[in-house]
Amino acid sequence: MSDEAEVGSDAAENGGGGKKLLVIGLLAGLVIGGGGAAAALMLMGGDDGEAGGTDVAEEEVAKPSPQYVSLERVSLPLLTKTGRVLGYIMLELSIEVEGDENKLRLLHRLPALKSAFLQNAHSTPIGKDGQADVVDYPALNTRFTEEANQLFQEDIVKNIHVVQARRM
Numbered sequence: 001m002s003d004e005a006e007v008g009s010d011a012a013e014n015g016g017g018g019k020k021l022l023v024i025g026l027l028a029g030l031v032i033g034g035g036g037a038a039a040a041l042m043l044m045g046g047d048d049g050e051a052g053g054t055d056v057a058e059e060e061v062a063k064p065s066p067q068y069v070s071l072e073r074v075s076l077p078l079l080t081k082t083g084r085v086l087g088y089i090m091l092e093l094s095i096e097v098e099g100d101e102n103k104l105r106l107l108h109r110l111p112a113l114k115s116a117f118l119q120n121a122h123s124t125p126i127g128k129d130g131q132a133d134v135v136d137y138p139a140l141n142t143r144f145t146e147e148a149n150q151l152f153q154e155d156i157v158k159n160i161h162v163v164q165a166r167r168m
Contacts, residue, residue: 064099066158069106071095071114075168076121080132089126089135092164095148095157102156109151116147137162 071093078086095113097103106113120143128136141160148157 064102067097067100067103068161069095069097069103069110070163071110071117074114074117076118076126078127078133078135079122079125080127081125086127086133088168090166090168091162093144094161094163096159096161097156098158105152105156113148113151116151117144120144120147135165 074091074093075088076091077088080086095106097106124143125132126135126140126143128134128139140162144160145157148160149155
């Protein structure tokens with residue numbers, strides 16, 4: 001029986017020591033982790049209110065992000081140089097502006113913008129030189145961007161993307 005009592009007391013001592021090691025390890029981890037966080041704050045300058053990272057955040061806030069407005073079902077004629085209609089093409093456009101304010105301005109004038117695009121396409125062919133039935137997308141992008149900015153009397157439209165085109 002004395003052997004069993006000795007084995008039981010050894011297990012109790014080892015179990016208690018393991019718990020102490022676990023607690024000490026956890027405390028050491030907290031101290032090291034807390035010290036690392038404090039060092040990071042000090043290096044970034046977070047204590048004196050002049051944090052090194054705030055300049056970058058202010059620059060990101062100052063520059064507006066690109067916003068897109070969808071213009072669906074724009075039907076444009078494919079004209080020859082003489083004005084004969086070869087067919088029609090249905091476009092879905094995505095108009096790129098910078099910032100929410102310009103996006104709202106664009107949304108309010110969207111019907112006028114669509115009308116300007118239609119008038120432009122009816123007065124000047126949108127096809128490539130020598131191939132009136134093939135749309136010249138880079139030229140169309142340039143013309144429509146200029147038309148939009150002329151409507152707003154300032155350069156708020158940055159780009160016009162043709163998302164989808166279907167020949168009718």
